Amino acid sequence: MNLTKADKNDIHQVFEKKFLYPSEDDTTWPWPTLATSTQENNWNDEAFSRLRDQLNVCKDSLSDKDIKAWHAHTTVTNLAGSVCSTLRSNFKPELCTQAWCKFFEVLWSYHIVPLDDPELFTVHLCEAPGAFITCLNHYLANTAFTGKWRWVGTTLNPYYEGNDLAQMIVDDRLIRNTLPNWFFGDGTGNIMDNNNFQEFLQVIKSKGSVKLVTADGSIDCQNNPSEQESIVAHLHMCEVFTALHVLARGGSFVIKFFTMFEANSICLMYLLVKFFEKVNVFKPATSKQGNSEVYVVCLNYLGLNVCPEQEMLDMLQNIIFSESNLPDCLWDMSSIPVSFIESHFQCCRLFTGWQESVIKNNLRLYPCSVSMKKKLDVMRYHCCNEYLSRYPCHKIPHCNRLVNPYNLFIQNDDFLSLNFQTKHQGTFTQRMDYLSLSWKDQLNHFDLNEYKLPESSTVPLTKMKSSSPRNKSQLQILSGKPFSVIYSSRLCVIKLLDDLNTFLENCDCSAYLAKQSQSHFVHLSNTIKSLFDGSKTQTPLTSLVCCLKDDWILSELQIKELDTFQVDESSQDVPSWPFTMFVNATSSLGCLGKGEIRDKRLLLSKIMFALQNLKPGDNLIILTHTLMTRYSAGLILLTNDCFKKLEFHTSPARLSLLQLLVFSDFTSCHSNTAQHLQDINHWYETPKPNLQSPHDILEVISTENSADDVPFYNMVMGQNVKLLKSFLYSVLSLEKEHFSADG
Structure with a gap:
């Protein structure tokens, strides 16, 4: 099929969406002044408002489109839609995502890195999953660069259980294999936190002169798309301010923006024009043409000292990194020249016009006819060729990759390779309608069958001892x-964790539990007894049971048939013959969802006591909570190293998030492990006057080594899924019964 002149023009236009701001060479613009009054903060311009409203009206026409069906349609109409798959197939780049393809365009279009630099140091903000980094590595290997490249990335930490998934990319395929290059500060990786910002500056300054900073950050705004610009404004401020403080003179800065109608966007763009010789706005061909995404490419950084008022920068820093809300307008808008605002409006009008044109064309073609699909296939083919002619790409040898490809793409469905990201479903209107429903009506959207466990789930999960002692x-x-709620976990299906937090927030689970507490203890007692008669384990445990005195749960358990004795935790008066120790690492029955966090020190103390008092051949039973944090899963892994076998048993009392861990045949506690547990305990007992904010232990086994224990973590994930499904099934059943009874 031959392309018409109009078709060729459409392809050409995809690659030419650019705007260059006037520079100081063309005009002299003064430094702005900070807004000091409410009147200055309430700046509004009718021209920008009309432009914003016009775009929102256009985007509102998509509200009734199913997100999955619409995405499939725009994938067909996207002229550059074949580029990513072609690059993957022909050149095998690492982590080749849309972000990779977009940044490859930026690198070739603006030559933002000095290829003759013997020491190239780059910084990448809000970088997960790391496509800009792997793209830069590929670009350098494809060019004449012969120097040494070093880099540092920072992003919201995909391993930090207190981070909100809606604001975070959790794909860690690159991160876990390059952890020494990543900065996470207080563990969160939040660069909008002032303490993290200050620490980050010190880390970067100690490493050398930064020639490039990229910032590809965003926040999920699909449930509020009309407010995308204001939602991400604070993040953009922090990204820009960080870049200005770490870049060396002459360096380049690339940041992702969206629409730029609001006052603070204008303030930010004016700041960039004052600090850089050239400021470009660029819409890459491989950025979906119907969205608002653009990249601002800033060249030749002039340095912080070009600002005549250091005091103004200090005040700006205090405003941006304070915990209070960002003001609607940073500058006194009367101090920004009309000529700049006119240039900025011209930029906004250009990109808005292009976006509206694409959206209207996509609507016109929806649904796409067979003949039109064939024509678009041909256009995508030619567009892909145009991309490769403009931006040459070649394979790079394995020795030039950042990560061994066999490590980067793990083939098995295990906890390392699962996609933990949540996906939006349905139309925008349907999602908004759902959010406005009462809890009673929302319950109708939960299906009991989703949480029903198969009969095979009663079989305990078993893990054998690790192969060798752990090194230091x-x-x-x-x-x-510290965090008080587990919002994300590498050790659980994320939808179940979302559902758990939703139910704990909306249901009176404690009241349900209180009514069933006695039956819970009966079930738990029967489960413990069954471990000793062989009906629950492959080999029965020794019937002599050692318990700790003054444990709150002992008076509730009914295990009189077993030969039990009690000891003080301080006396260490244990028998010389084989026995099974039972320890309770829970402080109460009612700390639903938060018990794992609340009882983390209790788990440590019980494990330490057990490992200090058991002898070869003894067994251990731990009653504990879920294992969704690196901390608690790590402690159990250390304990597992000391036994020949571990079995996970879910309590049959379904309205519970407790479980029994049965460790069989104690071997020994390696000196490295014993010392490490002592160090953890010492950390908690030692005052920390130098810390500027509260701290807690997040991890006791290095995440870098998690791949070595994939079988164990797979078992933990499987057990967490069973616990959460069992709990959610019970709560959902009770809630439906409750509202049904109320009519």
């Missing part, structure tokens, strides 16, 4: 910002 490099204490 694996046994590391990582501390950081």
